[in-house]
Amino acid sequence: MSEYKQADIVIIGGGPAGLAAAAAARDAGEDSILILERDSRLGGILNQCIHNGFGLHTFEEELTGPEYAQRFIDMVEERKTDYKLNTMVLSIGRDKVVTAMNREDGLFQVQAKAVILAMGCRERPRGALNIPGYRPAGIFTAGTAQRLVNIEGYLPGREIVILGSGDIGLIMARRMTLEGAKVKVVAELMPYSGGLKRNIVQCLNDFNIPLKLSHTVVDIRGKKRVEGVTIAQVDSHGKPIPGTEEDYTCDTLLLSCGLIPENELSAQMGVEMNPVTKGPMVNESLETNVEGVFACGNVLHVHDLVDFVSEEAENAGRNAVKYVRAMGCPEGGKKTEAVPVLATDGVRYTVPVCVRPDYMDDRLIVRFRVGNVYRDHYIAVYLNDERILHRKRQILAPGEMEQVILDREKLRNVPDLRQIRVCLEKD
Amino acid sequence: MESSMEKRELTCIGCPMGCQITVEMDGKEVKDIQGYTCKRGKIYAQKEVTNPTRIVTSTVRVTGNPEVPVISVKTAQDIPKAEIFDCVRALKNVTAVSPVKIGDVILHDVCGTGVDVIATKSA
Numbered sequence: 001m002s003e004y005k006q007a008d009i010v011i012i013g014g015g016p017a018g019l020a021a022a023a024a025a026r027d028a029g030e031d032s033i034l035i036l037e038r039d040s041r042l043g044g045i046l047n048q049c050i051h052n053g054f055g056l057h058t059f060e061e062e063l064t065g066p067e068y069a070q071r072f073i074d075m076v077e078e079r080k081t082d083y084k085l086n087t088m089v090l091s092i093g094r095d096k097v098v099t100a101m102n103r104e105d106g107l108f109q110v111q112a113k114a115v116i117l118a119m120g121c122r123e124r125p126r127g128a129l130n131i132p133g134y135r136p137a138g139i140f141t142a143g144t145a146q147r148l149v150n151i152e153g154y155l156p157g158r159e160i161v162i163l164g165s166g167d168i169g170l171i172m173a174r175r176m177t178l179e180g181a182k183v184k185v186v187a188e189l190m191p192y193s194g195g196l197k198r199n200i201v202q203c204l205n206d207f208n209i210p211l212k213l214s215h216t217v218v219d220i221r222g223k224k225r226v227e228g229v230t231i232a233q234v235d236s237h238g239k240p241i242p243g244t245e246e247d248y249t250c251d252t253l254l255l256s257c258g259l260i261p262e263n264e265l266s267a268q269m270g271v272e273m274n275p276v277t278k279g280p281m282v283n284e285s286l287e288t289n290v291e292g293v294f295a296c297g298n299v300l301h302v303h304d305l306v307d308f309v310s311e312e313a314e315n316a317g318r319n320a321v322k323y324v325r326a327m328g329c330p331e332g333g334k335k336t337e338a339v340p341v342l343a344t345d346g347v348r349y350t351v352p353v354c355v356r357p358d359y360m361d362d363r364l365i366v367r368f369r370v371g372n373v374y375r376d377h378y379i380a381v382y383l384n385d386e387r388i389l390h391r392k393r394q395i396l397a398p399g400e401m402e403q404v405i406l407d408r409e410k411l412r413n414v415p416d417l418r419q420i421r422v423c424l425e426k427d
Numbered sequence: 428m429e430s431s432m433e434k435r436e437l438t439c440i441g442c443p444m445g446c447q448i449t450v451e452m453d454g455k456e457v458k459d460i461q462g463y464t465c466k467r468g469k470i471y472a473q474k475e476v477t478n479p480t481r482i483v484t485s486t487v488r489v490t491g492n493p494e495v496p497v498i499s500v501k502t503a504q505d506i507p508k509a510e511i512f513d514c515v516r517a518l519k520n521v522t523a524v525s526p527v528k529i530g531d532v533i534l535h536d537v538c539g540t541g542v543d544v545i546a547t548k549s550a
Contacts, residue, residue, distance in 0.1 A: 040494075047548075050484050050485075050486065050499035050501075050547065050548075051484050052482050052484055052501060062482070063547075064484055064499060064501055064547040066499050066529075066547050066548040067529060067547050067548075070529055070548075070549070149486070150486055150497070150499060151496075151497070152496060152497070153486065153488065153496040153497035178483075178485060178511070178512075178515045179485075179515075197438065197439075197440055197442075197444075197445040198440035200438070200445075201438050201440045202440070202481065205438065206481070206508065206511075394444055394464070395444050
């Protein structure tokens with residue numbers, strides 16, 4: 001080991017979450033911060049998301065991804081926060097020793113007091129999708145194609161079929177069309193799209209690209225390069241219906257079939273995972289079961305809007321500073337019991353999964369997703385058996401993250417608070 | 428009398444509801460808007476059938492920086508939807524020269540729209 005360094009807070013990942021966490025931690029008075037980023041620049045995936053629509057909540061203007069990223073990169077630069085690029089983190093110990101490597105330093109270790117996990121997520125690849133057929137060139141995830149076109153300047157194909165209607169797939173349908181490719185169809189396994197409505201209208205309808213719901217790819221043809229795919233309708237269990245097959249000739253298949261938080265490092269160090277989100281279970285401070293290890297952004301749960309990533313990450317940054325400050329004092333230990341936050345009746349998960357009222361701010365945002373499309377339902381919150389929120393919504397969909405706000409005083413006024421429950425109700 | 432009445436079906440993008448809105452047109456005149464559930468829907472439909480516009484984002488080649496083959500660009504304001512392809516075609520012939528800063532004008536008055544195309548990344 002060439003070096004053994006120390007930092008109060010080490011942030012794993014220099015994308016939108018890591019940058020916002022770093023700036024907020026600095027503003028809270030912390031000056032020993034180190035960001036470790038594996039790419040050659042800061043900004044993460046925003047660098048390749050060149051479309052507009054970012055920042056409406058944060059900056060009240062519509063920015064492109066690179067512009068949104070630059071605002072946060074500037075914040076980090078202005079605050080003179082340390083970062084290392086081209087640096088791969090290999091492991092994080094429970095003692096918060098971060099082992100990483102890069103070309104300049106070789107293999108090195110940093111002893112942190114607190115760690116913020118901000119590694120983001122990655123796309124579900126072909127291998128995880130069980131599509132039969134050959135393995136020719138020309139099959140890309142939508143995000144890989146996005147990087148090739150928008151960063152490296154290559155067009156990966158001319159005749160395109162897209163499987164999955166996640167937002168990146170929809171965005172790439174438009175992008176490839178503008179670059180002169182022909183996007184023949186977008187097939188979606190579910191009976192509803194996983195993408196935002198505005199993307200369906202502006203990326204598909206604007207260019208007359210058909211979206212086939214309840215359809216999937218059942219065959220890929222071609223040995224060296226993709227020559228075509230077969231798409232079939234599926235029944236309510238997602239099984240292809242014989243006789244509904246349609247052949248499309250194409251040279252490229254793009255996959256936009258979901259995002260998975262990238263938690264190998266977290267799992268390795270014993271961070272407890274939520275099987276629904278595939279992200280860490282965190283409390284009101286966004287702290288995992290490993291004390292002093294915080295998580296934010298898409299590594300915690302996949303977001304739709306970067307604005308909410310930034311907001312969440314700022315909280316993680318401030319909470320990490322509070323943790324570091326409390327380390328030396330005897331009051332710093334975890335004395336209060338955590339109250340579980342339960343997700344039931346159509347609510348798939350909540351972040352956080354538990355709350356210590358003594359540690360929360362005056363108001364705490366609890367974010368969640370629903371498991372299906374619900375019309376004219378109510379979002380309800382219960383403290384023990386008492387309903388404290390009952391809000392009507394005309395529509396709730398899995399593709400749109402929801403939130404409720406918990407008030408600390410309300411929680412404190414409940415004697416013997418055993419559980420908080422977020423659920424959907426018909427009336 | 429021959430009628431020039433025409434019906435257009437739209438999906439509102441104001442919120443996740445995605446209301447299906449039907450607009451009845453007589454030539455270029457909006458006669459009736461049905462199916463919206465809030466004010467935003469009506470405004471969206473009105474604009475979408477009379478003057479649909481979009482912000483266009485794309486990339487252009489860059490010389491002078493081997494690390495960065497292309498940079499991202501956008502129209503500084505929204506342009507008529509019908510001009511999208513002409514705008515992107517016009518950008519195919521443009522090469523930016525490094526150094527470029529965010530906000531630099533890459534192409535003036537694209538396709539006679541009066542709107543500039545500006546860089547959204549530095550290189």
